[in-house]
Amino acid sequence: MxxxxxxxxxxxxxxxxxxxxxxxxxxxxxxxxxxxxxxxxxxxxxxxxxxxxxxxxxxxxxxxxxxxxxxxxxxxxxxxxxxxxxxxxxxxxxxxxxxxxxxxxxxxxxxxxxxxxxxxxxxxxxxxxxxxxxxxxxxxxxLGSGTQMLTVEGLKELPVTLEYRGSVDQQLKEMKMLMVSMAQRLEVIEAGLEERSDEV
The missing domain is CATH 2.170.150.20 (Peptide methionine sulfoxide reductase.)
Structure with missing residues (x-):
C-alpha cells in the first residue's frame, strides 16, 4: 500500500x-x-x-x-x-x-x-x-537573420568553377608541351656535345 x-x-x-x-x-x-x-x-x-x-x-x-x-x-x-x-x-x-x-x-x-x-x-x-x-x-x-556575408576579398582561395578548372587544365597542357619540347632540345644539345667530344 x-x-x-x-x-x-x-x-x-x-x-x-x-x-x-x-x-x-x-x-x-x-x-x-x-x-x-x-x-x-x-x-x-x-x-x-x-x-x-x-x-x-x-x-x-x-x-x-x-x-x-x-x-x-x-x-x-x-x-x-x-x-x-x-x-x-x-x-x-x-x-x-x-x-x-x-x-x-x-x-x-x-x-x-x-x-x-x-x-x-x-x-x-x-x-x-x-x-x-x-x-x-x-x-x-x-529566418533571414543571418548577417555574415562572403566577400571575394576575404577569400584565401577562389572557388573552383568549370571555367576556372578548364583554364587550369589548359595551362597544365601548355606547360607539359613546353617541358617535352625543352627535353627534346636538351637531348639534341647533349648529342651534339657528345659528338664534339668524340671528335676531339
Whole structure:
C-alpha cells in the first residue's frame, strides 16, 4: 500500500514537470515574432526546434498564441518530429483548473517538449487541441537573420568553377608541351656535345 502511494505521489509530481520555470519567457518569443516585425517589417518566420537534439518541431506560420504564466507557446500545427504520449494525465494550472493533457515528445531524443490539452474548463477552451510547447525545452531561429556575408576579398582561395578548372587544365597542357619540347632540345644539345667530344 505504501509503495502504491509513493508511485501515485511520484506520478503526480511528474505531471507538472512539463512547464517548470526557466530563464526564457514566452513573451520574449512573442516580442521577437511580432514587435520587431511591426517596427521594420523585415523579419522572416521563426523556426522552432528541440533544444536537446535540434530537430525542427514547428514554425511561427502556425502561431496560435503564448501563455506567459505557464511559459509556453501555442502552435496550430507541428512537424512529424513531434510525437504524442500514450496516456493522458491530470495537469493543474491552478487549484481551480484541473485539465487532462497528453505529453508531446521529440522524436529524436524522446524528451518532453510540451503537451496538448484534451479536456479543459470553459475558461481555457482556447488551449484545447493546440500544441503547447514548453519554451524551456525548445529553441528558435528567425529566418533571414543571418548577417555574415562572403566577400571575394576575404577569400584565401577562389572557388573552383568549370571555367576556372578548364583554364587550369589548359595551362597544365601548355606547360607539359613546353617541358617535352625543352627535353627534346636538351637531348639534341647533349648529342651534339657528345659528338664534339668524340671528335676531339
Amino acid at each position: 505504501a509503495t502504491k502511494q509513493k508511485m501515485v505521489k511520484h506520478k503526480t509530481k511528474d505531471t507538472n514537470v512539463t512547464f517548470n520555470a526557466s530563464s526564457l519567457n514566452s513573451s520574449v518569443i512573442e516580442k521577437k515574432l511580432f514587435a520587431e516585425r511591426e517596427e521594420d517589417g523585415d523579419d522572416g518566420p521563426v523556426v522552432f526546434y528541440c533544444g536537446k537534439c535540434r530537430l525542427t518541431v514547428g514554425d511561427s506560420l502556425s502561431w496560435d498564441g503564448s501563455e506567459d504564466g505557464e511559459n509556453q507557446i501555442r502552435l496550430k500545427t507541428v512537424t512529424d518530429n513531434v510525437q504524442f504520449g500514450n496516456e493522458s494525465h491530470v495537469y493543474e494550472v491552478n487549484k481551480l483548473s484541473p485539465c487532462l493533457v497528453v505529453d508531446l515528445f521529440c522524436r529524436g531524443c524522446r524528451s518532453v517538449i510540451g503537451l496538448v490539452y484534451t479536456s479543459t474548463p470553459k475558461s481555457m477552451d482556447n488551449k484545447r487541441f493546440t500544441f503547447c510547447l514548453n519554451v524551456a525545452n525548445i529553441e528558435s531561429y528567425v
